[in-house]
Amino acid sequence: MAGLLMCVPGHGEELAAAIEFNPAMLRSPVDTRVFARGNPTPEGRFESDLYVNKLWKGRARIELQKPAGSPNAIACFDAPLLDLLGFDSNNHSLRSGELRCEALSSLVEGARADYDASAFRLDVTAAQALLRRTLDAPVDPSLWDRGVTAATLQYAYNGFSTGSALASRTHSQYLSLRGGFNWQDWRLRLNGALASDAQNGFQYRHSQTYLQRSLVDWRSSLTIGDAVTDGRVFESIGFRGIRLSSDDRMFADSRRGFAPVIRGIANSNARVRVVQRGIPIHEITVPAGAFVIDDLYPTGSGGDLQVTVTEADGTERSFSVPFSNVIELVRPGATRYELTVGRFRNPASSSEPYLLQGNWRRGFSNWLTGYTGLFLADGYAAAAVGSAMNTPVGAVSADATLARSETGGGARHLGHSLRASYSRMLSSTNTQLSLAAYRYSSRGFYSASEAFLMRDALDSCRWLPGVPVDARKHRYQLSISQPLPDAWGVINLTATGQKYWHRSGSENEFQLSYARQFGQIGVSFNLGRARRLDTGTTENRGMLSVSIPLDGIGASRASGGAGLPTYRAGLSTAGGSPALDQSLSGTLGETRQYSYSAFTSTAPSAGSGRTTTSWGGSGAWSTPYAVMNGSFSRSSEYSQYSAGIAGALVAYSGGVVLAPALGDTAAIVTAEHAGGARISNYSGLRLDGNGQAVVASLSPFRRNAVEIDTQGLSTDVGLRSGNQNVVPTAGAVVVLKFDTEVGYSVLLNASLEDGSRLPFGAQILDATGASVGFMGQAGKALVRVSALSGALTISWGEDAHHQCVLEYWVAQEIEPDPMGYRRVEGRCMGPGKARQS
Secondary structure, eight states: HHHHHHHOOBBSOOOOOOOOOOOGGSSSOGGGGBBBBBOOOOEEEEEEEEEEEEEEEEEEEEEEEEEETOSOOOOEEHHHHHHHHBBOOGOOOOOOOOOOOOOOOGTTTTTTEEETTTTTTEEEOOOGGOOOOOOOSOOGGGEEEEEOOEEEEEEEEEEEEEESSOOOOOEEEEEEEEEEEEEEEEEEEEEEEEEEEEEEEEEEEEEEEEEEEETTTTTTTEEEEEEOOSSSOOOEEHHHEEEEOOGGSSSSSSSOOOOOEEEEEEEEEEEEEEEETTEEEEEEEESSSSEEEEEEEEEEEEESSEEEEEEEEEEEEEEOOOOOOOOOOTTTTTEEEEEOOOOOOOOOOOOOEEEEEEEEEESSSSSSSEEEEEEEEETTTEEEOOOOOOOEEEEEEEEEEEEEESSSOOEEEEEEEEEEEEEEEETTTEEEEEEEEEEEETTOOOOOOHHHHHHHHHHEEEEOTTTSSSOOOEEEEEEEEEOOGGOOEEEEEEEEEEEESSSSSSSEEEEEEEEEEEETTEEEEEEEEEEEEETTTTEEEEEEEEEEETTTTTSSOOGGGTOOOOEEEEEEEEEEEEEEEEOOOESSSSOOOOOEEEEEEEEOOTOOOSEEEEEEEEEEEEEESEEEEEEEEEOEEEEEEEEEEEEEEEEEETEEEEOOOOOOSSEEETTTTTTTTEEETTTOOOOOOSSSEEEEOOOOTEEEEEEEETTTTTEEEESSOOOEEEEEEOOOOEEOOEEEEOOOEEEEEEETSHHHHHHHHOOEEOOSSEEEEEOOGGGGGEEEEEEEEEEEEEESSSSSEEEEEEEEEEOOOOOOOSSSSSSEEEEBBBOOOOOBB
């Protein structure tokens, strides 16, 4: 029965019938009346989470008061609190400025409130008819947090060096910098990169500077400066000016934007550089074998990605990854728009014509969305109209664009372009046809950027990257994913192709892959074929790879195999020349902060054609402040090495905090004296010595939960609440402050004046009257006191003879035991008889 006293759940607002405990079943005299209606809830004002029908609604300071004759405090309500909870003002009787401490059902008929004092949480249950109709935002905009004034800096450095018997050693360095400054609702961003190589020396390339803010009432975003258009109707282009556009992230069922996944094969430790519209946006060193880049931060939502793979021996190959958005359906009655005014901006061009672009989309019904767009500039004009349909056989969109362009030298062109796309999930076969798009363009059709670059090239008599050699006639994209039944694996097929008006033949690229798990053994097979018009060559590539964990086939893998070394072998061919790659990789450390990979490769030499063997390795260390990595490889014909470091810092009124990574929207977690505590829902993240940490990436306009795990923290430090919720606006840096209690942890062994044990469950109060714990079995208790000496009042009833005072003293030289507690013994004396033990 004593255990039952400690496990009774928190009370509801409607007081349950009193429970009577049989004192004969208890080993010591305890006044059980205080537990007759559940665990007692103290009075006071507490910062608490609010939940309505199990959905988080925000945080507020809740006042708890005890009704007359009740040992339990209940929540008090006023009109602002009911409004925050979402109740319609017509459904409650509270007047402005009125505070009533009574059951919620007496204020709102049919509603109920329960307060959990252990979690500082108010749970409200109410019928939907009593609540205001939910806005189309994912969370009530009144809860959106615009963050604090802060400066941010993200950096990523990569140094790469290679040398061979046929060429002297070359070195290249690349430092990506992304700076930011937040003030109220405004976000200033500066993006650039510092690059160095033997040909050009050190060069700084500035890519973007812009000022941005969210317009809550319009569900829109305002951007001033260097940015790109959204690419939904017309192609995405860079500009310097002003853009006003809908922000889908503010809507409940928004799409989060899109960036393609890049897949490829490296024959050695290779540098992979990704360029979009002439601007490098990503660079990384990858080990030999298949690689995947799925964390791109593109400078726009459209524009093909040019990927260059530089092998350890200096050889290069490039391929293009199509990147264009598909017009998506819009909810009935909803409108999305974009309006841009400014000047064309492209690093490769000196021409900056003024431009005006706008597009508009409207959902007319559940199955029909219409859209249109207009593009006006010096020497260029285009208009587009189209629709997207949600049909029983899939989503279909089609549009037509008419364009008139001047490309220099007095040449004028008039042309049109037709585009169609299709997407469907076939439930019967689980086939995902993610994108099937086709575009046909007449001879005289040019996009805005093509026309601007052609005009600049002809006027300046120089070739510019991105200038079309010929007008594109048609282009297609196809992507299919097919899971096989009975866990037989997944087949993926992608195909792209394009053809030009004045050149015979076409450019095509096909990739087919199959992957399956046989227990713990993974097998994958990749085939690729690419034809390029500029070189007139066709390349066939294939790769068969097997991965085996080295913990014993068929054995159980702890923690899902985390940290266990994995052996991989791959047999590949390119142009009929076979190559064999083998690697061993894994992670180490409590939080897998160390990663490593070693490889050997046998392949034909690019220079001599004879077979050579290369070997090498790579490693990375993720520290609380940065991520460091390095690689090396050697063969009889070349040697290569690289090193890199990436990280971020955030400066705000509370100081400067370092972090290994930083997204666009982030949080600074502070908990004084709690250094070393782990952020439980973000792997590997801990508070630094100052009790601070940066949660690198939050979802804007969504509820984000952050929780601190005190495991491993000193017992002298406690958290009043271990979790918080926050809804940041886009680009915000929010501060989450966790209140801590700091004192001295004591294992108390106390007895009554006559030497008998104190009653189990007796409450222990400090000098301020705050509860610091309860007596456990055998007269022992774990408490945290604020001073090394003082008096504790122990109470097991309301009468004076059911209370005593224990004066304690903890010597500073006493070391805590292995559990972190200091042992103190003493006797609890009756009122007026207290003495130091």
